Amino acid sequence: MIQSDKGADPPDKKDMKLSTATNPQNGLSQILRLVLQELSLFYGRDVNGVCLLYDLLHSPWLQALLKIYDCLQEFKEKKLVPATPHAQVLSYEVVELLRETPTSPEIQELRQMLQAPHFKALLSAHDTIAQKDFEPLLPPLPDNIPESEEAMRIVCLVKNQQPLGATIKRHEMTGDILVARIIHGGLAERSGLLYAGDKLVEVNGVSVEGLDPEQVIHILAMSRGTIMFKVVPVSDPPVNSQQMVYVRAMTEYWPQEDPDIPCMDAGLPFQKGDILQIVDQNDALWWQARKISDPATCAGLVPSNHLLKRKQREFWWSQPYQPHTCLKSTLYKEEFVGYGQKFFIAGFRRSMRLCRRKSHLSPLHASVCCTGSCYSAVGAPYEEVVRYQRRPSDKYRLIVLMGPSGVGVNELRRQLIEFNPSHFQSAVPHTTRTKKSYEMNGREYHYVSKETFENLIYSHRMLEYGEYKGHLYGTSVDAVQTVLVEGKICVMDLEPQDIQGVRTHELKPYVIFIKPSNMRCMKQSRKNAKVITDYYVDMKFKDEDLQEMENLAQRMETQFGQFFDHVIVNDSLHDACAQLLSAIQKAQEEPQWVPATWISSDTESQ
Numbered sequence: 099m100i101q102s103d104k105g106a107d108p109p110d111k112k113d114m115k116l117s118t119a120t121n122p123q124n125g126l127s128q129i130l131r132l133v134l135q136e137l138s139l140f141y142g143r144d145v146n147g148v149c150l151l152y153d154l155l156h157s158p159w160l161q162a163l164l165k166i167y168d169c170l171q172e173f174k175e176k177k178l179v180p181a182t183p184h185a186q187v188l189s190y191e192v193v194e195l196l197r198e199t200p201t202s203p204e205i206q207e208l209r210q211m212l213q214a215p216h217f218k219a220l221l222s223a224h225d226t227i228a229q230k231d232f233e234p235l236l237p238p239l240p241d242n243i244p245e246s247e248e249a250m251r252i253v254c255l256v257k258n259q260q261p262l263g264a265t266i267k268r269h270e271m272t273g274d275i276l277v278a279r280i281i282h283g284g285l286a287e288r289s290g291l292l293y294a295g296d297k298l299v300e301v302n303g304v305s306v307e308g309l310d311p312e313q314v315i316h317i318l319a320m321s322r323g324t325i326m327f328k329v330v331p332v333s334d335p336p337v338n339s340q341q342m343v344y345v346r347a348m349t350e351y352w353p354q355e356d357p358d359i360p361c362m363d364a365g366l367p368f369q370k371g372d373i374l375q376i377v378d379q380n381d382a383l384w385w386q387a388r389k390i391s392d393p394a395t396c397a398g399l400v401p402s403n404h405l406l407k408r409k410q411r412e413f414w415w416s417q418p419y420q421p422h423t424c425l426k427s428t429l430y431k432e433e434f435v436g437y438g439q440k441f442f443i444a445g446f447r448r449s450m451r452l453c454r455r456k457s458h459l460s461p462l463h464a465s466v467c468c469t470g471s472c473y474s475a476v477g478a479p480y481e482e483v484v485r486y487q488r489r490p491s492d493k494y495r496l497i498v499l500m501g502p503s504g505v506g507v508n509e510l511r512r513q514l515i516e517f518n519p520s521h522f523q524s525a526v527p528h529t530t531r532t533k534k535s536y537e538m539n540g541r542e543y544h545y546v547s548k549e550t551f552e553n554l555i556y557s558h559r560m561l562e563y564g565e566y567k568g569h570l571y572g573t574s575v576d577a578v579q580t581v582l583v584e585g586k587i588c589v590m591d592l593e594p595q596d597i598q599g600v601r602t603h604e605l606k607p608y609v610i611f612i613k614p615s616n617m618r619c620m621k622q623s624r625k626n627a628k629v630i631t632d633y634y635v636d637m638k639f640k641d642e643d644l645q646e647m648e649n650l651a652q653r654m655e656t657q658f659g660q661f662f663d664h665v666i667v668n669d670s671l672h673d674a675c676a677q678l679l680s681a682i683q684k685a686q687e688e689p690q691w692v693p694a695t696w697i698s699s700d701t702e703s704q
């Protein structure tokens with residue numbers, strides 16, 4: 099269920115004072131200020147609707163309206179009172195009074211000023227204006243208006259480069275041309291003169307009776323400058339109860355390819371991962387939204403959650419034999435001992451690129467990981483998001499690196515930890531294999547029985563795992579938490595199909611996709627790089643390896659791009675490391691869009 103944004107902080111009280119300071123005596127402004135103060139006490143708490151009410155009362159347009167109201171009130175009080183009998187008489191009286199007071203240079207000057215012709219002219223002008231009535235003179239209503247006569251509204255809009263921002267339709271029964279919807283931020287909406295449901299009677303003096311909507315649109319397209327609409331206003335104009343909801347698109351949408359969209363030109367295309375501001379959910383099937391990357395533009399039509407879900411389901415069933423790309427195992431190279439290193443880095447896997455090509459999925463892994471990926475294929479098409487800013491006292495967010503095999507995920511992670519081992523750390527993985535003499539439990543691995551390992555899987559405490567040479571290897575939630583609780587940033591690499599498992603409010607992962615650059619650059623930068631495989635040592639990257647890396651990266655982006663918070667192209671290792679450091683810093687210190695469920699207090703995990 100999409101709900102209102104709970105992410106914004108209440109503005110400070112200084113702002114509120116400023117907005118009402120124009121007339122502190124004014125009762126309405128004073129009451130509003132007190133109400134806002136009261137509400138701000140509840141803002142941080144989970145009181146249903148309080149954020150919406152607060153934002154509404156604090157919205158700039160309401161403040162502006164109040165200012166206008168204040169000005170009008172002030173104007174009403176200062177309105178000139180007809181003063182013909184008084185103003186001129188008053189000046190004579192003052193002059194007479196002054197005659198009786200002892201003469202001084204100032205009194206002399208004042209008397210001369212009051213008797214000067216321009217002062218008299220000024221008073222006379224005041225009197226003339228004060229007597230005038232500036233209210234518009236309306237013609238009297240005719241006595242014999244027929245009962246059936248409909249009130250008309252004439253609306254003039256000046257057409258500029260922008261679209262009018264309204265769609266029309268023909269009423270199925272009556273054949274009337276009606277305004278179907280007003281697009282937020284468009285010319286029609288900003289005019290405040292047209293509403294969904296208004297009946298179009300004329301456009302630029304041309305009657306629309308009996309015309310098709312396409313013919314009306316043609317008249318509009320041909321019009322230049324001012325367009326005049328004659329409309330019969332809808333009896334009950336829709337109340338604008340819009341909630342500012344933000345969602346992450348978990349799928350892509352192309353209006354041009356959607357035969358169901360009511361108005362293709364008004365459609366808003368979006369890609370996986372785009373953050374959309376939903377500005378209108380009044381229609382159960384078609385919402386209005388704008389991209390936050392493009393806030394100035396007017397909104398566009400997008401399928402509602404319900405409709406998009408239905409479309410996804412139809413698409414899914416129309417392609418029953420589509421391969422489940424989630425069926426890919428995670429394999430571990432068993433040996434990795436940090437001999438010869440300055441410090442020990444746990445949790446690193448060696449390149450299993452070539453092994454993976456030949457690998458088969460273990461039944462255990464398939465049964466669990468399929469749930470996540472199938473969900474993403476037909477699950478919620480929009481994910482409600484809020485702005486989240488980590489507080490300094492909060493644990494760090496988990497950093498997840500992801501990328502096609504061989505792209506440099508491990509290299510980057512290694513460099514990061516080497517750069518600052520007291521700040522960055524990997525989680526110690528679990529394994530079912532036996533401990534070697536030089537190993538220490540909890541340093542290289544947590545050595546556990548197969549039964550314990552499987553229990554961790556079934557209780558969803560394993561973030562990722564795989565089987566290699568008959569032994570299970572994996573990283574547990576607790577191992578990650580151990581690093582986070584120590585006040586360090588936990589950096590782990592994941593296969594995309596495991597992503598749903600880590601997306602919990604507990605870990606609040608920030609996912610960075612490591613992407614190969616183009617073939618030409620890769621050939622150059624990987625000239626001396628070695629692929630470390632299970633059975634080849636010091637094997638150089640071949641063109642086909644690089645090509646496969648590129649293809650896999652594309653597939654990952656297509657299928658899982660909605661989960662990537664940041665993308666780094668790993669061309670120059672030095673640049674990629676610098677970008678990684680900066681991205682991690684931003685993730686921890688700057689506001690980011692995260693699923694709303696991670697923030698609501700009553701939800702433990704998604």
Ligand SMILES: Nc1ncnc2c1ncn2[C@@H]1O[C@H](COP(=O)(O)OP(=O)(O)OP(=O)(O)O)[C@@H](O)[C@H]1O
Nearest residue numbers: 448449450503504505506507508509627628669671
């Ligand atoms: N930007 C780069 N420039 C040159 N060489 C690089 C770069 N990034 C990584 N490499 C090298 O490429 C090889 C593969 O990198 P790495 O092992 O980190 O890949 P990976 O993404 O972890 O793949 P896998 O998952 O298969 O282990 C290593 O020899 C590494 O040093």
